[in-house]
Amino acid sequence: MHISKTYLIGLFLITSLTLFSCKSNKTALGTKHLGTPLDSVMAKETKFTYxxxxxxxxFHDAKNDVKAKVRLRLKKDSLIWVSISKTGFEGLRGMVTRDSIYILDRMKKVYRVSDFKTLSKNFNFEVNFDILQSMVLGNMPFRGASKSKIVQKDKYWLIKQKRKMIDIENYVNNENRKLEQVLLTDIITNNSLRMVYEDYAAYNDKVFPGKSTITVKHRPKNSNQNLITSISLKSLKVEFTDEPVKFPFRVSKKYARE
Structure with a gap:
């Protein structure tokens, strides 16, 4: 099935908004602080309603290099809405719930429905709503993961975690306790996800990253070559509110399901 550039961008943005680049050297990780309480170094979460x-x-991968504008709306812990446009025209609209993913392709007049189980299978990497929401906000994706280890590295608290078959590394700035980088690696497949957050800015009493870069490295089944897909987001406008926000999403009868 042919997948359009717009759909590819939207799917990646909606569902995945890494492998270590550091050399393996135990001394480079700094001193272990086994007695440091996890809550005292864990990244501060952005709390809000909408x-x-x-x-x-x-957006960049082996075949595409595309620039666009994005509108994103989020209801905490329940709903994410995305609209992607280029040259003033909306090409794609997407909505994500706790268990489902809906995409409207304006150009082709088709819509698609998927879920996180299918998506995780396609990427050969676990993806769920909570991970996606954390990507958007700059929060630690697995605050309750077991076997957390705390290491001091340069200006960071490095919080190492393990969740099922995923190794997680969270780099938390030890001055402002904001998350600046997360690396997730699937132990079995070696597929990975890297999230980098920069230029944090204050919006009233909330803090939000001015720039985010997400990179997925995965090897498709029956392939011996890694594929790398990356997306960078630069904030133009950010508004946190307790007032209800609209999430317009309606499928016209003229649209066919693909």
Whole structure:
């Protein structure tokens, strides 16, 4: 099945908004602080009810290099809405619930419905709503993961975690306790996800990253070559509110399911 560029961008943005680049050297990790309470170094979470935001998007993979504008709305812990446009025209609209993913392709006049289980199978990497929401906000994706280890490395608290078959590394700035980088690696497949957060800015009493970069490295089944897909988001407008936000999503009868 042919997948359009717009759909590819939207699917990646909606569902995945890494492998270590550091050399393996135990001494480079710094001193272990086994007695340091986890709560005292864990990244501060952004707490809110609704989020409205706009971004500049740059999507890149082996075949595509695309720039677009994105509107993103979020109801905490329950709903994410995305609209992607280029040259003033909306090409794609997507909505994500706790268990389902809906995508409207305006160009082809088709819509698609999927779920996180199918998506995780396609990427050969676990993806769920909570991980996606954390990507958007700059929060630690697995705050309750077991076997957390705390290491001091340069200006960071490095919080190492393990969840099922995924190794997690969270780099938390030890001055402001904001998350600046997360690396998730699937132990079995070696597929990985890297999230980098920069230029944090204050919006009233909330803090939000001005720039986010997400990179997925995965090897498709029956392939011996890694594929790398990346997306960068630069914030143009960010608004946190307790007032209800609209999430317009309606499928016209003229649209066919694909």
């Amino acid at each position: 989020l409205k935001s706009k971004f500049k998007l740059h």
